[in-house]
Amino acid sequence: MRKLVSSVTAALLLSGCGGGLGGAQSILDKEELVVAVKPDQPGLAERTRDGSFQGFDVDVAAYIAARLGKKVSFVATTSEGREAKLRDGVADMVVATYSISPERKEQVTFAGPYYVSNQDILVRAGYTRIRNVRDLKGRRLCEAQGSISTSRIVEGRQIAAVLVPAKSYGECVDLLRSGAVDAVSTGDLILAGFAARERGAFTVVNAPFTVERYGVALPLGDVAGCEEVNRAITAMYQDGTAATLLDKWFGASGLRLPAFVPEFEGCMP
Template sequence: MKPRKVPAAATAVLMLALAATACGSGGGSDDGKKVTVGIKFDQPGVGLKTPDGDYEGFDVDVARYVAGQLGYAPSDIVFKEAKSADRETLLQRGDVDFIVASYSINDERRTKVDFAGPYFLAHQDVLVRAGDDSITSPADLNGRKLCSVTGSTSAQNVKNELAPRAQLQEYGGYSECLTGLENGTIDAVTTDDAILAGYAAQDHFKGKFRLGGFELSDELYGIGVKKGDTELRSDIDTALRKMVLDSAWQRAVEANFGPAGYRSEPPPGIGAPAAETPAG
């Protein structure tokens, strides 16, 4: 069957209608495409979905900057929750285009996904109750209930290397760990210091917890992309370098971590192998 020809007048009307639709699209990209970004929804200061449906945190600021450099307007960005245990699956299935979710780069994860960056250097630490002076070193975690989230490597690192008799408790989110720490069913929460500082700075937690200051490991955050997508990874690296050079990176650090008194490390070498990035 031959394609039906459309009269010139009808074509003109159709083009005008499409142009009008584009002008009223709210400032999105010219082709109307969206970008779906995985972030954490429950990490204050890092990635948080607020009660009014907005998103805030350092990773959110990074995601918005990168998306902008890739050609997407703010209205083109769709944020999707990326829990620690789901991140590789989200990328492999194509449910997200990239993930900015306190995603530490390690060799095991590199077998499943690729990473742009790193764009942030954190240190694993523990959060304990402010009045608990019995935990002053990693060895003091032996026999204690140590909480982290399912899919995170933090608690297992402590048990394997520093406190083999720690009692691991894995929950679905850090908010549950903090609730347990507050009511005494958990003795310590472990993850990256930036994440812990964000929680401790919340109004309803102020003065209740303290960071151990142990610096148990170096955690280099990368932006996860689908395995083999070298073009996107390279484009994101370029965007991250620009974010550092124009001081947007430093402004995001100060805006999200400054209120908690947390002092971040300088930006790591973006695009360099992990072994070449500066340690803390």
């Protein structure tokens, strides 16, 4: 708590009321927030037939916007395009299973995380040759464009998997279904969403091996906005909304879902 109070004080001294560092516009100055979400991640964010979006990430973004007293609308993004959506002013926030990393902190300001995910592995139902991350050696592993999940395996753990590129995790799952790859590995909520959508087709190995901290990305330097988003995320867990949303979208998946407020990264660069 002391760290959070210090961050708020520093943000006010640096940015005044509302704006980000260097006088940049803050999300707090806007009446409506445009939020970039994924269009093809079942349970997290998916475009419906009428063009709207639904899922956990969408509900989290709507909750944050409501706590900030803002209207909200949504645009689609890929993993690769998340930074560009903010940089080019297409979106004000990104809530798209966006794992916080030191490299990404140089491009955006992260609030949160709003969820702490364990990286796991998805295989075809009945496929028993992969029981843990070590079994990915020599196997065909899908690599979604713009994601850092596979680098945690190949570079971080020095496991020589054969990487097969794809534009998105939706395409990765299509490749898995067809047998073109042996596994897909990323955050457990992403995998659980696909497994729940096509029950009986896929299995989550349930062998977590890294942690992915999903952040709410804001334009670089928007410290004041970041602090307010952190307050909203705290309220979301404390008032029971987070638990309700996690159960709504993933309760049937068998995942053990957390009910505690994640430890925040801090908004200062």
